[in-house]
Amino acid sequence: MxxxxxxxxxxxxxxxxxxxxxxxxxxxxxxxxxxxxxHQIGVYAFMKFIHVNGNDPVLFPIVKECEEKLVRELGSLYNAEYGLYTSGGTESNILAVLAAIRATGNRVVVAPSTVHKSIDKACILLNCKLVKIPTNPLKPVDPVLLEKYIREYNPSLVVVTAGTTETGVVDPVEEVAEIALKYNVYLHVDAAYGGLLIPFLNKHGLIKTSLKIGRGVTSISVDMHKNGVAPIPSSILFFSNSELLENTCFEMEYMPAGRSCGLLGTRPGGAVIASYYTWRAIGxxxxxxxxxxxxxxxxxxxxxxxxxxxxxxxxxxxxxxxxxxxxxxxxxxxxxxxxxxxxxxxxxxxxxxxxxxxxxxxxxxxxxxxxxxxxxx
Ligand SMILES: Cc1ncc(COP(=O)(O)O)c(C=O)c1O
Missing domain, CATH: 3.90.1150.10 (Aspartate Aminotransferase, domain 1)
Structure with a gap:
């Protein structure tokens, strides 16, 4: 009616x-x-494609195209080639944990106590053991202590943060990455907040960390709806290889693509297109x-x-x-x-x-x- x-x-x-x-x-x-x-361009794109289901890239190929372009173009900032759009830092963190568990079968995760609560959430959902390294919220994690925890708990994944939620502290990504390589563990860098600040502050000598994929860093999450200025919901999860990316996908026979990557089912495709065009507008x-x-x-x-x-x-x-x-x-x-x-x-x-x-x-x-x-x- x-x-x-x-x-x-x-x-x-x-x-x-x-x-x-x-x-x-x-x-x-x-x-x-x-x-x-x-950004107004993001809002315009979102409204224009408000009807588009981001979970159906066969019916709406524009979503996949924008996701791939965003991953490729923005990914170059982090030397990343592989990645996917997600609904936010929480989904990115859950997927980073999932990818490491699927790759190894090992359900132990080590992280500083300053890590975002979505890692706790991930471990509750995925039934993994989260071992927290006591860390002063005003200081980065101590790499020596972190190594001790890796030796003691033998995790599949270490998570550190590039811009903690509470105080904006940046963990020593490069040093932790060396340790991750030495012990052959995956390393996820949660840069949901800091991802679109740190590379530029590093360029101007205001921060030491450079935030790159590879050399021990196996994933980085960057929220577009934080400093990316895109409409909510939007984040990108970058991986160092296609196998890890593949671990975020599930069979979904009834869908035209036969599969679905990420945690959500039907999702706002307009948000992906909006993120891409926000990136194009701001650069x-x-x-x-x-x-x-x-x-x-x-x-x-x-x-x-x-x-x-x-x-x-x-x-x-x-x-x-x-x-x-x-x-x-x-x-x-x-x-x-x-x-x-x-x-x-x-x-x-x-x-x-x-x-x-x-x-x-x-x-x-x-x-x-x-x-x-x-x-x-
Ligand atoms: C470091 C960090 N990671 C993850 C998240 C979760 O992001 P979202 O709220 O987009 O799920 C936040 C949110 O503030 C955050 O600061």
Whole structure:
């Protein structure tokens, strides 16, 4: 039954009303989420292909074409040739664990305690044993300790993070990769957050890690819906070889392709096309500019927060600032949310966390700083 004109208008009015009440990145209050305001080209592509099922590359070959081009073109940044689109860092991490288990039959995974919770999720789902290396959330994992854990637990896979969720710390990927090679274990680098920052910061001498596939690194995940500025959901999981990639696929006889790769069934094909065109619109130069601008803002925020009495700021690696208020403690979280500043917590440090994303502008930071100065005056 079709909608009457007035019922249609009523629904539109309700949707618009809800939209007005929903926080928007471009207004500057979203300061803790690792998401951003998607690029308009990505939004256009997503809307245009909103009807496309990404799980059916035979009916909709454009999805496969865009996925392959994205893997090939963006993959060159990491020396990667193989990979697939996924719905996000969580799916990428689960698939990286799955690929290693399928390749070896060994269900032991070793990771620093700072690893993203999706690795815990992966191990619950895949019935693997996750051994965590105690790691200070403000420091990278200690390679010597990591080697000791590999010797003791004989894992199939080690997972490290290039930009941890809580503090943005980058684990020593190259050193860990040497160790992974020595013990013949797979190494997944979770660069969901840092993947589109680190290569550029490395180029400018701001960070040591270079983030490349090969020489011990067997997979890297990079979220397009974080610093890639693509609409949600979008991530790319790169592999060092086609066998590992193949391990993410399942038989699916009734589908025209007879198979399906990744965890989801029916999925938004528009998101894959949107990611590819977002990449085309922004390009390496645009991502590099974003990364440098975000680092500048981070430095500014760090310096200004350090000047506020009763505020303790922790050192940063990537555009994530963790700080504590000696006056308000975690109560500050509630106060800021009530004023429209949506920061997140850094639970292991009992602190608050700001993630600077591509949509942030200097005035957004100044507004937050103004409120923090006033609260601590
Ligand atoms: C390092 C890291 N890995 C994985 C994830 C999970 O990504 P998603 O929320 O896209 O599933 C996040 C999310 O913040 C993350 O920071």
């Amino acid at each position: 079709g909608l009457s004109m007035s019922a249609y208008d009523e629904l539109i009015r309700e949707i618009n009303e809800l939209y007005e009440k929903t926080p928007r990145h471009i207004d500057g209050g979203i300061l803790g989420s690792m998401t951003t305001w998607p 390496l130069k645009g991502y590099e500019e974003n990364a440098l601008r975000m680092m500048n803002y981070t430095k500014y925020l760090y310096e200004e927060l350090s000047k506020i009495r009763d505020v303790e700021v922790y050192p940063y690696t990537l555009p994530i600032i963790v700080f504590k208020s000696k006056r308000y403690g975690l109560e500050l979280y509630k106060i800021l949310w009530s004023k429209g500043f949506y920061l997140y917590k850094a639970p292991s440090l009992n602190a608050l966390r700001i993630v600077l994303m591509p949509h942030h502008r200097r005035e957004h930071l100044d507004r937050l700083l103004g409120v923090l100065r006033e609260l601590h005056s």
